[in-house]
Amino acid sequence: MDLKELIPQKLKVKLSSVNFEITDYKGELTIKIDKKHIVEISKFLKSDPELEFKLCSDVTAVDWATRKNRFTVVYNIFSLKHSFRLRLKVDVDESDCSIDTVSTIWQAANWHERETFDMYGIKFNNHPDLRRMYMPEEFEYYPLRKDFPLMGIPGSLPLPKK
Amino acid sequence: MHQLEKEIDPKILQALLESRNDYTLDDALENEMILNMGPQHPATHGVLRLLLRLDGERIIGCVPELGYLHRGYEKMAENMSYYEYIPHTDRLDYLSPMANNVAWVLAVEKLAGIEAPKRAQYIRMMIAELARISSHLVAIGAFAMDVGALTIFLWTLREREKVLDIWDILCGARFTNSYTRIGGVANDAQPEALAKVKWFIDQFEPNLVDVEQLINTNRIFIERVDGVGAISKDDAIDLGFSGPNIRACGVEFDLRRNAPYLCYDEMDFKIPTYTEGDCLARYFLRLDECRESAKIVKQILDKMPQGDVQANMPKKVLPHKDEVYTKMEELIHDFMIVNFGINPPVGEIYHAIEGSKGELGFYLVSKGDGKPWKCKIRSPSFNNLQVLPKLVIGHLISDVVAIIGSIDPIMGEADK
Numbered sequence: 001m002d003l004k005e006l007i008p009q010k011l012k013v014k015l016s017s018v019n020f021e022i023t024d025y026k027g028e029l030t031i032k033i034d035k036k037h038i039v040e041i042s043k044f045l046k047s048d049p050e051l052e053f054k055l056c057s058d059v060t061a062v063d064w065a066t067r068k069n070r071f072t073v074v075y076n077i078f079s080l081k082h083s084f085r086l087r088l089k090v091d092v093d094e095s096d097c098s099i100d101t102v103s104t105i106w107q108a109a110n111w112h113e114r115e116t117f118d119m120y121g122i123k124f125n126n127h128p129d130l131r132r133m134y135m136p137e138e139f140e141y142y143p144l145r146k147d148f149p150l151m152g153i154p155g156s157l158p159l160p161k162k
Numbered sequence: 163m164h165q166l167e168k169e170i171d172p173k174i175l176q177a178l179l180e181s182r183n184d185y186t187l188d189d190a191l192e193n194e195m196i197l198n199m200g201p202q203h204p205a206t207h208g209v210l211r212l213l214l215r216l217d218g219e220r221i222i223g224c225v226p227e228l229g230y231l232h233r234g235y236e237k238m239a240e241n242m243s244y245y246e247y248i249p250h251t252d253r254l255d256y257l258s259p260m261a262n263n264v265a266w267v268l269a270v271e272k273l274a275g276i277e278a279p280k281r282a283q284y285i286r287m288m289i290a291e292l293a294r295i296s297s298h299l300v301a302i303g304a305f306a307m308d309v310g311a312l313t314i315f316l317w318t319l320r321e322r323e324k325v326l327d328i329w330d331i332l333c334g335a336r337f338t339n340s341y342t343r344i345g346g347v348a349n350d351a352q353p354e355a356l357a358k359v360k361w362f363i364d365q366f367e368p369n370l371v372d373v374e375q376l377i378n379t380n381r382i383f384i385e386r387v388d389g390v391g392a393i394s395k396d397d398a399i400d401l402g403f404s405g406p407n408i409r410a411c412g413v414e415f416d417l418r419r420n421a422p423y424l425c426y427d428e429m430d431f432k433i434p435t436y437t438e439g440d441c442l443a444r445y446f447l448r449l450d451e452c453r454e455s456a457k458i459v460k461q462i463l464d465k466m467p468q469g470d471v472q473a474n475m476p477k478k479v480l481p482h483k484d485e486v487y488t489k490m491e492e493l494i495h496d497f498m499i500v501n502f503g504i505n506p507p508v509g510e511i512y513h514a515i516e517g518s519k520g521e522l523g524f525y526l527v528s529k530g531d532g533k534p535w536k537c538k539i540r541s542p543s544f545n546n547l548q549v550l551p552k553l554v555i556g557h558l559i560s561d562v563v564a565i566i567g568s569i570d571p572i573m574g575e576a577d578k
Contacts, residue, residue, distance in 0.1 A: 025509050025510070026511055030510075058538065060538040062536045074525070076523075080413065087512065108400065132229075134578075
C-alpha cells in the first residue's frame with residue numbers, strides 16, 4: 001500500500017487519541033499535530049515495523065511574526081526502508097515557548113534542537129544539553145526571529161576587553 | 163623537601179615517608195586534563211573547536227563547539243530574492259560550490275514549478291558529479307596529509323586543479339562559480355569545456371590508481387586508520403550520518419537512488435558500501451565514489467542531448483543579457499524579476515541532493531512574494547560533526563586528527 005494512505009490509516013488505528021491534519025503538497029506529505037503529542041507520535045513513527053522512520057534529517061522552526069501561534073516547529077524525518085520523507089509540524093505559541101524534545105528518540109535531533117533554540121528561542125524540555133549552537137552563550141537575542149533586524153543590534157556582541 | 167611538601171597531597175606524602183605500600187596512589191595518578199583543540203588548529207579543517215577531556219593520551223570526552231564561521235546565511239536568505247542567493251550558496255561548502263548551486267536552484271524550481279530543459283539537467287548532473295570528484299580528491303588528500311602522507315595531497319590537488327580549469331572554461335570562475343540559474347544554467351557548455359571534461363575523465367582513472375598505489379600498501383598509513391573511529395550501522399542512522407560516511411557503515415543510503423532528482427534514474431551506476439564504518443572504510447569509499455562519478459560523467463557525455471539550456475518561462479527565468487539590451491519584452495521581464503523576484507506560490511518544500519558530503523537540502527517556505535519567508539539549509543557537515551564525539555571517545559589524541567579528516571567536515575557549511 002502506498003505510504004501516503006498507510007500513515008494516516010495507521011495513525012487513526014494506533015493513536016486514536018491524537019488529532020492530526022494531513023496535507024500533501026508537491027508530493028511531500030506533512031502531518032500537523034498538537035504539541036503535547038509530539039513525543040508519542042515520533043516514537044510510533046520510528047518504531048512501527050511497517051514505517052521505520054529511523055532517520056531524522058532536520059529540525060527547524062518557522063517564525064510567522066504576526067500569527068497567533070507564532071512559531072511552527074518542523075521535523076523532517078526519513079524512512080530508509082521506503083525511501084519516504086515525512087514532515088511533522090507543531091505549532092508553538094510565544095507565551096509558552098517550549099516543546100518536548102525528540103532527541104531521546106532520534107539522537108540526531110540533538111544539535112538541530114540546539115540550533116532551533118539558538119535561532120528562535122524555543123525551549124526543548126528534557127533536552128540533554130540545551131546550549132546555544134552558534135551564537136555566544138551571553139548573547140541575549142534570537143537572530144532568526146522576524147523582529148531581529150538584518151543588520152544586527154549594535155553592541156549586542158561586545159568586543160573582547162583589552 | 164620544603165618545596166615537595168607544598169606540591170604533593172599530604173596524605174600521599176605521609177604514605178611515601180612511611181614507606182607504606184597499602185596506600186593506592188590514585189590521586190597521584192589523577193591526570194585527567196582538558197585540551198582545547200582549535201579553532202585555529204591546522205588539522206581541524208577550518209574553524210572547528212573541540213574540547214577534549216583526556217586521560218593520559220586517551221580521550222574520554224569530547225565537546226565540539228561550532229559557530230566560528232557563522233555568517234547568518236539563513237537570515238540573509240530571508241532578505242534577498244531567490245536569484246540573489248545563488249552566489250551565497252557557493253560559500254556554504256566551498257569545496258564543491260557547483261553542487262550547492264545545483265541544490266539551491268532545484269529547490270527553488272520545485273517551489274516555483276519550473277522545469278529546466280533536458281540539456282540543462284544533464285549539464286547540472288555533470289557539474290555535480292565533477293564537484294563530487296574534486297571535493298573527494300581534497301578529502302582524500304587532506305585525510306592522508308593529516309596522518310602524515312604528504313605526497314598524496316599534492317597529487318590529488320593536481321587532479322582537482324584540472325576540474326577547476328573546467329569550471330574556468332565553463333563559467334569563468336574557478337572557485338565561486340554561481341553557474342546555475344533558476345530554470346537552467348547561465349550559459350551552454352562550450353564544446354571545448356566538454357572536450358576538457360572528456361580528457362579529464364580519461365586520464366583521471368590511471369592517476370587515481372597512482373594515488374592509491376602510494377598509500378594502499380603503506381603500512382604506516384593503514385595502521386594509523388584501520389579500525390579507528392568505527393561506528394555501527396544503527397548508531398550511524400540514529401545520529402544522522404549521511405553521504406559517504408553512512409555508506410561506509412553499510413547503509414545503502416544515497417539520494418541519487420533513494421529519491422532520484424535530475425536524470426539520475428537514467429544513469430547506470432553502483433552505490434559502493436563498506437561495512438566496517440572506520441576511517442579506512444571511509445577512505446576506500448571515497449575512492450570508489452570517485453570512480454562511480456567518473457562513470458556517470460562518461461555516460462552524461464555520451465547521452466548529452468542538444469537544445470536550450472534555459473526554460474522558456476519569461477516571467478520566472480531571467481533572460482540573457484543580449485536580449486535585455488535589444489528587446490523590449492525581455493527588458494520588462496528582467497526589470498520585474500530583478501526588482502520584484504519570481505514570486506513562487508504560497509507553500510513549502512524540501513529538496514535535497516546527494517552532495518559530496520551527504521544530504522544537502524533546502525527547506526523553503528514561500529508566502530508568495532519575491533523573497534523566501536524561511537530558508538533552512540540542511541547541511542551535511544553539521545550532521546556529520548554531531549557524530550564526532552561518539553567516534554573519538556576511547557581513541558588516542560593523535561587519532562582525532564585522522565577521524566576529523568575521514569569524516570571530511572567543511573565548516574563553511576556546518577556553520578552556515
